[in-house]
Amino acid sequence: MRTTLDCIPCFIRQALDASRMISADPSFHESVVREVMLWAGRMNMDETPPLLAQQIHRRLRSLTGVADPYREVKDAANRTALALLPRLSFLVNESIDPLEAAVKFSIAGNLMDLGAKSGFSEDEIKESLACALDEEIAGDYGFFKEAVRAAERILYLADNAGEIVLDRLLIERLPLNKVTLAVRGAPVINDATAEDARVAGLHDMVAVVENGSDAPGTVISDCGDDFLKLYAESDMIIAKGQGNYETLSDENRPIFFLLKVKCGVIAERIGYPVGSVVVKRQDR
């Protein structure tokens, strides 16, 4: 999908957040915000939001020489999610439809997104998970369940650190020998990389591939060959979060998008209001 004018204030807020994460110097924050604005005033709105975010975050890393400014935040999110995992796993096992419960927890974990908002507290995460089973899934869960049963090769596109720990609940409900988990090829915002997959214990359960890109989404033209082969050959692709939706929603592939709707732009595009828990089958 194209970038909308509503995305621009969000980019600037994101650049400001990131600059504060990297440095305590207000003059640095100001110079980053001014530079991003001058650059955003000339940007090509035909690109997807994650492609533009990729450029912003590359520039921030090159300005500061800090390769992974969000590493501490990601570690904290992983720790929080890991501490909750045993209890959530118990609740999934006790559910009438464990797959559905696992989908709900996995989407509740999509709250841990520092692209869409400035921050989240441990309490917010706990609250979101405590309510998760009571929320209805909007969209195509029935088709999703069918597809899981029928699929021969499943490619699971992770989204954020912390969230990836909760994805484990869902991945455990999939036929493990048919699943490959894809993570970002390099750090960007708080998106999950191979390190987060390892912390979540997913390397021991399924094949893990890096997508070769540092965009906060899946920009096909920027991904590596190993990933693209899997992407072409899989008969079910599970794509978590808004960034993957923004970059793949025009693709002609058997994708299920699992996400929490976090802004008006996505709400209008996907057809469900902000706050919705959505499983959306790609229209083809």
Place this chain on the structure above:
Amino acid sequence: MRTTLDCIPCFIRQALDASRMISADPSFHESVVREVMLWAGRMNMDETPPLLAQQIHRRLRSLTGVADPYREVKDAANRTALALLPRLSFLVNESIDPLEAAVKFSIAGNLMDLGAKSGFSEDEIKESLACALDEEIAGDYGFFKEAVRAAERILYLADNAGEIVLDRLLIERLPLNKVTLAVRGAPVINDATAEDARVAGLHDMVAVVENGSDAPGTVISDCGDDFLKLYAESDMIIAKGQGNYETLSDENRPIFFLLKVKCGVIAERIGYPVGSVVVKRQDR
């Protein structure tokens, strides 16, 4: 107070909102956002946020030739508030402390602010008013009550259309012969002008003065002589809303700020969290 970097995404969102209010042409919206960004990339952050917003909205009006783009929105907010007024007036009269109840409704009306957010629905207004009496006032209500009793000349600085109708509940509890109500000198965003004071029936109750400025706040250096005389001579100034707080919080005058805290920048500055209902006496 100075403009913070956090204000910038909000300016851009505001410019986008206003451009959409004025025109249905996406290329116009885009050119406005791009222009505001290029301009904001060079702006002087030592100015207050309303001074910068004033410049943005002047430019928007000159680009389009529309003198009052928010007129319809303001009329709708006034109508909504007028319909609720009799019931709220009854509740104020029934209260143990009618002044306190009137302060609460007046601050609940501060929700109707299109500077701080993109929109508000009639339902949101009703809900905010329904909960208003249950919310605690943070800050200096005790001093406020005392000051109302002792004051000889009260200057009441209105904030937004719709909200000004609910201010009537509070103004009715003040010594009417000592009160002058000040409104903006010309339209900006959905701020209240003389027309809104008239619709609220306030012209028949108290003296009304225009402040001579089209800033969404009270920029002293931009205000007219009549207003400045009153401002200097009043021994109690009641200033509604964030815009008046942003422009007057460094002034050495006997001001009480009455507002709902609507963003993190104000929360940090005023010392109460977002969502708080605040009566704040100016520290002198």
